[in-house]
Amino acid sequence: MKTIAILGSTGSIGQQTLDVIRQFPGRFKVLGLAAGNNTKLLESQIDEFKPKLVHSPHKLRKSSSRQSTMEEIASHPDIDLVVIATSGKVALVPTLAAIRAGKKIGLSNKEILVMAGHILTTEAKKNNAQLLPIDSEHSAVWQCLRNERNAVSKIILTASGGPFYTLSAEALARVTPAQALNHPTWKMGQKVTIDSATLMNKGLEVIEAHWLFSIPFDKIDVIIHPKSIVHSLVEFVDGSIKAQLSHPDMHLPIQYALSYPKRLPDTQYQKLDLTKVSQLTFEPVPYKKFPCLSLAIETGKKEGTYPAVLCAADEVAVELFLSGRIRFTDIAPVIEKTIAAHTNIDNPNLDQIMAADTWARETTMNDHKIRM
Numbered sequence: 001m002k003t004i005a006i007l008g009s010t011g012s013i014g015q016q017t018l019d020v021i022r023q024f025p026g027r028f029k030v031l032g033l034a035a036g037n038n039t040k041l042l043e044s045q046i047d048e049f050k051p052k053l054v055h056s057p058h059k060l061r062k063s064s065s066r067q068s069t070m071e072e073i074a075s076h077p078d079i080d081l082v083v084i085a086t087s088g089k090v091a092l093v094p095t096l097a098a099i100r101a102g103k104k105i106g107l108s109n110k111e112i113l114v115m116a117g118h119i120l121t122t123e124a125k126k127n128n129a130q131l132l133p134i135d136s137e138h139s140a141v142w143q144c145l146r147n148e149r150n151a152v153s154k155i156i157l158t159a160s161g162g163p164f165y166t167l168s169a170e171a172l173a174r175v176t177p178a179q180a181l182n183h184p185t186w187k188m189g190q191k192v193t194i195d196s197a198t199l200m201n202k203g204l205e206v207i208e209a210h211w212l213f214s215i216p217f218d219k220i221d222v223i224i225h226p227k228s229i230v231h232s233l234v235e236f237v238d239g240s241i242k243a244q245l246s247h248p249d250m251h252l253p254i255q256y257a258l259s260y261p262k263r264l265p266d267t268q269y270q271k272l273d274l275t276k277v278s279q280l281t282f283e284p285v286p287y288k289k290f291p292c293l294s295l296a297i298e299t300g301k302k303e304g305t306y307p308a309v310l311c312a313a314d315e316v317a318v319e320l321f322l323s324g325r326i327r328f329t330d331i332a333p334v335i336e337k338t339i340a341a342h343t344n345i346d347n348p349n350l351d352q353i354m355a356a357d358t359w360a361r362e363t364t365m366n367d368h369k370i371r372m
Helices: 010-024 040-050 072-075 089-100 110-127 137-144 189-196 199-212 252-261 291-302 308-321 328-341 350-372
Strands: 001-009 027-036 054-057 081-084 103-105 130-133 153-161 220-224 230-236 240-245
Touching: 001 010, 010 027, 010 040, 010 081, 010 252, 027 040, 027 072, 027 220, 054 072, 072 089, 072 103, 072 199, 081 089, 081 252, 089 103, 089 110, 089 350, 103 252, 110 130, 110 308, 110 350, 130 137, 130 199, 130 252, 137 153, 137 199, 137 230, 137 240, 137 252, 137 308, 153 199, 189 199, 189 308, 189 328, 199 220, 199 291, 199 308, 308 328, 308 350, 328 350
Parallel strands: 001 027, 001 081, 027 054, 081 103, 103 130, 153 220
Antiparallel strands: 153 230, 230 240
């Protein structure tokens, strides 16, 4: 029986993690749940799974679960694996607590590796903690790399292209929030869905892959694969290429992270029938039409506090777009302006990263207020 804690249990990844646990009641037990504002759903999860530890910023109904901080849950000695299912910087300190406790960590949060990859990976090595990727692309790379990390030529991340891959630059300027939230293949939270539409999400994944797999940026490629069947590929030094294929369903990479190093039989989710897949197409990325991707990669290469500024400015820009205050095509220029105004700090500590995040949020929002 593997004991699990889920930080962000009411979000999309958190709920799907609980789906997997329901499917294998004899293999996993929930010992900790943490959530934000969805108190009603959290209380329902507490009733069902009866965790030992819970965290919420709001008052909960009385139960046998003990109110704890996310750091206490993440580092509790009775917990085997911590699933980081939250988005944004809120997960950074709890993830560090889990790492320093030597935990296995199922990681779906891109931002914290982008912001503080050098800190998290260094601490993971020091404390013998394992970072197990839950993103479908990184899970695919992870599976392809098993026992062959020393023979890698490059890794190739696939991108669906989002809902606007075929639109002209002029049409992109007229995109509405409702259109941007209608992703053609994946069901995700609002922030991730918009990042997928701008391809910012793929840029963050490139930075994430750099830290997760210790791969130089010049050995990470991105290609467009609209059907989202091939989730990523690895090319080896002899020219061989491995790929991981499945239907676009996050339950599978979540299940793989929970069960690792074993694979569990799955009878609940749809299997891929290659005879029904008419064709698998791959195309180059139109970088000029989607500037967020190249902006993210170039920012990641600079390291220091720049990536934290990137994440914070992107979060504010997405909020401005969703509220109708900027256009879809304004997202990249808004982020770029904030990055250009930043004075970088090399090899920053945690406090400096958090300060850069706060500065970027205030700068991005204040600049927009002035322009309004």
